[in-house]
Amino acid sequence: MQESGEMYLETILTLSENNSYVRSIDVADAMSFSKPSVSRAMSKLKADNYISIDKNGFITLTDSGRAIAEKIYERHTVISKLLMSIGVDEETATADACRIEHVISDKTFAAVKKAIKK
Amino acid sequence: MQESGEMYLETILTLSENNSYVRSIDVADAMSFSKPSVSRAMSKLKADNYISIDKNGFITLTDSGRAIAEKIYERHTVISKLLMSIGVDEETATADACRIEHVISDKTFAAVKKAIKK
DNA sequence: TAGTATAGTTAGCCGCGGCTAACTTGTCAA
DNA sequence: TTGACAAGTTAGCCGCGGCTAACTATACTA
Numbered sequence: 001m002q003e004s005g006e007m008y009l010e011t012i013l014t015l016s017e018n019n020s021y022v023r024s025i026d027v028a029d030a031m032s033f034s035k036p037s038v039s040r041a042m043s044k045l046k047a048d049n050y051i052s053i054d055k056n057g058f059i060t061l062t063d064s065g066r067a068i069a070e071k072i073y074e075r076h077t078v079i080s081k082l083l084m085s086i087g088v089d090e091e092t093a094t095a096d097a098c099r100i101e102h103v104i105s106d107k108t109f110a111a112v113k114k115a116i117k118k
Numbered sequence: 119m120q121e122s123g124e125m126y127l128e129t130i131l132t133l134s135e136n137n138s139y140v141r142s143i144d145v146a147d148a149m150s151f152s153k154p155s156v157s158r159a160m161s162k163l164k165a166d167n168y169i170s171i172d173k174n175g176f177i178t179l180t181d182s183g184r185a186i187a188e189k190i191y192e193r194h195t196v197i198s199k200l201l202m203s204i205g206v207d208e209e210t211a212t213a214d215a216c217r218i219e220h221v222i223s224d225k226t227f228a229a230v231k232k233a234i235k236k
Numbered sequence: 237t238a239g240t241a242t243a244g245t246t247a248g249c250c251g252c253g254g255c256t257a258a259c260t261t262g263t264c265a266a
Numbered sequence: 267t268t269g270a271c272a273a274g275t276t277a278g279c280c281g282c283g284g285c286t287a288a289c290t291a292t293a294c295t296a
Contacts, residue, residue, distance in 0.1 A: 004283060025243060037284055039245060057243070086233040088226050096226045103217035107210045108201055115204040122253060143273055155254055157275060175273070 003102040006072045007031070008041050009050060012059055013069035021058045075101040075109055082116050121220040124190050125149070126159050127168060130177055131187035139176045193219035193227055200234050 050065030083093035168183030
């Protein structure tokens with residue numbers, strides 16, 4: 001799983017929470033990517049069994065896809081909060097969290113979660 | 119400046135501190151990259167005036183190259199310390215710092231430096 | 237019913253940044 | 267002097283992940 005795949009899954013998850021369905025075009029709009037870029041990405045995610053797509057083009061996360069999406073989303077929220085707690089403005093914190101969330105190890109994230117509780 | 123360019127400059131800086139000269143082959147060994155990969159990267163860094171290479175193949179950072187290398191190196195050390203201070207083991211902290219150092223904004227890094235003083 | 241808008245796909249381009257194979261160049265030792 | 271090793275370069279391959287152009291298919295509307 002590459003960083004880009006994680007971003008697609010995370011986006012599908014957040015769109016799912018706010019809408020009754022998610023299509024490729026919704027992902028494309030949300031991420032400001034072209035339709036073909038998203039179409040190809042969805043094909044790969046489907047081939048790897050991270051999402052399924054019904055005959056209407058409605059996208060749902062599989063268990064393994066959801067596991068990744070939720071993992072990344074949790075990191076996103078925790079890292080954002082951590083950054084804001086040390087004085088980073090929300091916009092910057094969100095943008096940076098979006099990049100950090102993909103590159104830190106499980107060990108480090110566990111330590112961050114522990115630290116933020118105090 | 120891409121992440122890979124930053125890594126090359128940072129590596130050249132650290133090699134410079136420990137050795138009397140730095141050649142492409144030293145960078146290749148340090149980063150476990152092939153000679154051609156480093157050769158091409160050095161050509162680009164030289165074209166963009168981040169390094170100069172003398173007739174012996176000895177590489178030195180220009181002012182702009184050094185500025186970037188030192189910026190990244192400072193981030194590396196600060197982030198490593200931060201992670202270790204919350205209980206991450208040194209190896210993991212170093213590896214993760216190596217990735218985080220390239221993706222955080224100046225604003226966030228400033229906040230991290232401020233926070234770590236306390 | 238015909239025209240138009242929307243969604244998706246296919247084909248193919250690009251820059252990035254790794255790689256190998258193979259060549260050149262220079263140095264040093266037998 | 268020659269042969270071998272070390273360093274660097276050139277040419278070209280690859281996967282990644284964006285992109286546009288152009289096509290198809292569906293559905294709504296005039």
